[in-house]
Amino acid sequence: MSVFIDVTGLPQERVTFGPSPLAELAAALHALSEPAHHARLHGWITTTQAALKPELADRLHEADFMWRSARADILLPATPRETLAEELDDLDRLDDERYVGAALEISCAAPNAREEDAYSPLTDEGARRRALDLAAARGPAQAAFVQRMLADPPAVRAWIRRLVEDCDEAFFADTWRRVRGQLAADARHKTEILRHKGLAEALAAVSPAMTLEEDGPRRRIVVDKLAHARTTAQGSGLTFLPTAFGRPHLVALYAPGWRPVVQYPVASRELADVTPVETVKLRLEAVAHPTRIRLCRSLSRGDHTTSELADAHGITAPEVSRHLAVLRKAGLLTTRRRGRYVMHQLDVTVVARLGSDFLEGLLR
Incomplete structure (x- = not known):
């Protein structure tokens, strides 16, 4: 199982790295919602x-389905900007149907949706029912929030922007001031690798869980995750966003109609050896x-020989050999020998490591 991103014929200049x-x-809000995933950020x-004021904490809990178990598409900008305000302005320019569908994509996306299909919960009754049902399963606060979003998108969009701005304040x-330089430096470094050594080397520098497969003229990026999906970057390009808060997650946005975005943890010594999920399996x-x-x-x-093991366990040597x-x-x-x-x-x-490898594979 992996996420495949088709990059056949994609010009190198359409692959961008930048902090968002x-x-x-x-990523920081996810860490606050799921502290068990991020022990090093304790x-x-x-x-x-x-330090959170109770009122702000309550509002974060109300909307945390957008970042807790998965990341809503609106939170992974395909065009990273210098400031948070600029990225929020970009979101404001989306129409309601696209914005709401992206905000709720984690809970109401139709399976096997095609890019040309419109599965917005504002226009598709099935998507609307699914969004409301899954929100209800997550609790009354989130159910009420999704109901408001579907009933009055402009009001809830303004509410989300105020929430983001209040978190910033x-x-x-202060957190962004401390990590921005590190993320910008990492993005510049990856851009230099891409420019001078090519996409395969840049992917290897991003994460050992990412590789470039080439079959003649066809090229695709393979993201080693316990998920199966396919998307293309041929027409839109591809964006990589470094994160200081993301480990162990390697987030890949592959929704139909959106430019693929990969948010990757900045390099650390702990990430030098990532066990493929197939090996864990x-x-x-x-x-x-x-x-x-x-x-x-x-x-x-x-240490034991095959014959010793056969004698000790009362089975034949060929059977032991098969298990070994x-x-x-x-x-x-x-x-x-x-x-x-x-x-x-x-090999003890x-x-x-098997337990931690399995957990990291699940969280990746």
């Missing part, structure tokens, strides 16, 4: 939450079998 204050505010989250302006499947669990218990205590092959393919074993014997041992370091 609105996207960074959305200090900032605790300090910011403690309360805590984000192989490892989980490998340790799910009851016989292999028992073999792993023995292999975790020391599955564990080896998943990268969970170390193997060495001692004379005429081949010794197998569990890799197994210890």
Whole structure:
């Protein structure tokens, strides 16, 4: 499972890197809503939450479906600006149908929608019912908010802008001053890599979870996520937004009719080794079998030959070999030769990471 972005024939100059204050505010709001996802931000989250006025905290809770479990499209600008006010002005220029559909995209987008289809909850009854039903499942405050948005889009759009501006005044302006230079420097660095070394090298610098696949003239970016989607950047271009608040998330906007946007965590030492989700899947499947669990218990205590394992567990040597092959393919074993014997041992370091790798794959 991955997100595929078709970049066949896309000129290099249509790929842009730049910091976005609105996207960074959305990442910060997500961290406030889901602190368990962002342990390294514990200090900032605790300090910011403690300083929030109750009225502002209540308003953030009312609208947090736009950034809590997923990111509404309006919060990932395809054209990042210097200031938050400029990006909010860009949003004001969207018509109501496009704005509301994007704001609620995370809860009411129709599956398998085609770009030419209009699935706005303002015009499509099915999308409207789905938006209201899912909002109701998230609580009365969010249900009331979505009802107001569908009934009076201009009023709610103004309410959202005031909320963003109040967040800027309360805590984000100071935060943005501290991180803006780092994000701008990262964007410049990635732009230089793109210019001098090409898209494949730039993607590798963005995240180990992103690669460029080339098949003759066809080219596509593969974003290694536990999701499956396809979009194209051929006509619109592609935007990359660095974030200081985003790890471990790698956010890819791929809604029909929108320029693809990728928000990526700025480089850190912890991100140097990202385990592909396919590898995590192989490892989980490998340790799910009851016989292999028992073999792993023995292999975790020391190295063993195939014959030793067969004798200890009362199964045949060929059967042990088949199970060991599955564990080896998943990268969970170390193997060495001692004379005429081949010794197998569990790689406890890799197994210890399996839980955190699985969680990071889910959150990516």
